[in-house]
Amino acid sequence: MNAEAVNTVSPLDGQALHDLNGKVVQVFKSLAIDKRRLPASQLTKRGIPAYVAEWVLESVVPGQGELSIEEATKVRDWxxxxIPGPGEQNVIKHRLAQGQTVKVLTPLQAEVRLKKGKDAERVAQLSLLGIGDAYIADALLEDHPDLLRHGMWGVVELGxxxxxxxxxSFKPMQASVNLQLYKAARRQFNLHEWRALLLTSLGFDPSAFTEWQQTLLLCRLLPLVQKNMHLMELAPKGTGKSFTFENIxxxxxxISGGNISPAVLFVNNASGQWGLLARFKxxxxxxxxxxxxxxxxxxxxGLKGYLANGKLTRGGLHETASDCGFVILANISLDDQQRPVRELLVEELPSFLQETAFLDRIRALLPGWQLPKLSSKLLVxxxxxxxVGLKSDFFxxxxxALREDLEAESYAxxxxxxxxARxxxxxxxxxxxxxxGLMKIQFPHGEPTPLEFHRYCVKPALQLRQLIWDQLYTLDSEYRQYEHGLNVQ
Incomplete structure (x- = not known):
């Protein structure tokens, strides 16, 4: 994307954005929420992501508009x-030991442990409470099979x-999606209104970003809408690289820091428990x-094999297919012009992640250094x-759900x-x-004009893949038999 495109201002002025609030509520009704309610509630300070916190708001104090003092007090009391605080694990365990029942909002995950000569054991893990072996009934697992896949957030009653x-008992977060209605709703907005709505739904103020910066923020959604979409984003500290993924x-x-092992990512050969790439999107x-x-x-x-063909295995003992997207977020150094110090962008990555056979399987590199550092001025x-944006759990x-819609793949x-020539x-x-992927995000109804598809889908795609191609071209002469610049016919 050229410098002119990077500096193009957001096409909607303040009045147009203000008028859009009513339209969003009219079209999406109860699926819309005033994003100012979340920071006013201070729920995220209790360590829960936005998609959970907005569900709490709708459950405890449903409504539109800013959060009133009375509503904020009611939410905080609830x-x-x-919601257990970080130092309340032992308090809750003490109450359970006294015979009390306790209700907590927490992620709940279950697994079935098979043992030779014994009945299968079904156990639930409540990581916020430090409980890893709670009893859970078959009926709950049948009602909520996602508990066995990747776990679910909800209100858990313990005894x-x-x-x-x-x-x-377990009351999960509920978000129902009718993709046809979602596509029909898109037809009520022009492209610039829709992009503004998407950014607001993510918690960003669309007027704070240029058109190209808006596109970069939307590109972070690519692994959600596309199966096996593998990305890398490089940026200095403080640009909010993980903000979207934490709250969507x-x-x-x-995974932020800590130990990362083949068992965590792929499969634990000792227990047969599949790793994160098999259980998450x-x-x-x-x-x-x-x-x-x-x-x-x-x-x-293992990653090279998985990124190439979507197959997960480890030592040939277990094998399964997965459509999980894999994203790498890393910090890089910038000069005083806010440009990368190193010509080879991946040079600051761990050496084993600089291998060209690995990098080649990463679809795109997001230039996060072209985004401003995250601050309250950039958020709603x-x-x-x-x-007004879409509720995070629904969004x-x-x-x-758009992963299963293959019309955009056919169109591309x-x-x-x-x-x-080659x-x-x-x-x-x-x-x-x-x-x-960009077509699914911006044109889920499948109706871009040829000019819109080229400008808002193809040009960014060329730019993001070109950055990966530049790394490969520099690192390995094998790639130089092909043309350096990527263009479409």
Whole structure:
């Protein structure tokens, strides 16, 4: 994207954005929420993501407009009773030991442990409470099978048994998505209104970003709408690389620092328990330079196979397919012009992640250094013109539902062909996948004009893949048999 495009201001003025509030409520009704309600509630300070906090708001104090003092007090009182603080694990366990039942808002995950000669054991894990072996009934697992896949957030009622703790009841977060209605709703907005609505739904103030910066923020959604979309974002500290992934969906797992092992990512060969790439829709490695990788050669070898064909295996003992997207977030150094110090952008990554066979399988590189550092001025606030967005739990589920809509892939296959006598096949596949994803995000109804598709889907796709191609071209002469610049016919 050229400098002129980077500096193009947002096309909607303040009045147009202000007028859009009523339209969003009219079209989406109860699925819309005033994004100012969330920071006023202070719920995220209790360690819960936005998609959970907005569900709490709708459950406890439903309504539109700013959060009143009375509503804020009611929410905080509810949170004090139901959301456990970091130092309250032992208090809750003490209450259970006294025979009390306890209700808590927490993520709940279940697993079935098979043992030779014994009945299968079903256990629930409540990570916020430090409980890893609570009893859970078959009926709850049948009603909520996602508890066995990636876990679910909800209100859990716990009671004590003679030999432990039992999950007595579970009220999950509910978000119903009708994709046809979502597409029909898109037809009520022009493109600039829709992009502004998407950004507001993510918690950003669209008027604070240029058109190109808006596109970069929307590109962070690509792994949600596209199966096996693998991205890398490089940026200095403080640009909010993980902000979207933390707050968009329980089907996105963010790993920030700590130990990362083949068992965590792929499969635990001892127990047969599948790792994160098998159980989530998107797995994000944040602050990758600070992570501690156990057996890095095995990890990068397994990742190369997975990123190429979507198959998960480890030593040939177990094998399964997954459509999980894999995202790497890393910090890089900038000069006084806010440009990367190093010409080779991946030079600051751990050495085993600089291998060209690995990088080639990453679809796109997001230039996060072109985004401003995250601050309250960039988020929806009291001075924002557009404050109404889609509820985070509904929005995240709608994006993930678009994975199953293959019309955009067909459209991109027909209309995206790289120029040159001998285009590199992975470049063409990647550009098509990125363009199809951007079409799902911006044109879920499948009705872009040819000019819109080229400007808002194909051009960004070329830009993001070109940055990966530049790394490969610099690192390995094998790639120089192909043309350097990516263009479409």
């Amino acid at each position: 949170a004090a009773r139901v 004590a048994l003679k030999d432990g703790v039992a999950v007595l 969906s329980p089907k996105v797992r963010l 998107v797995v994000v490695l944040d602050e990758v330079q600070t992570a501690r990788f156990e057996k890095p050669e095995e990890i990068v070898g 606030g009291l001075d924002s013109a557009l404050t 995240g589920d709608a994006l993930i 296959a027909r209309n995206v062909h790289l120029a040159g 285009p590199y096949s992975r470049n063409e596949e990647s550009v098509r996948a990125i363009a199809a």
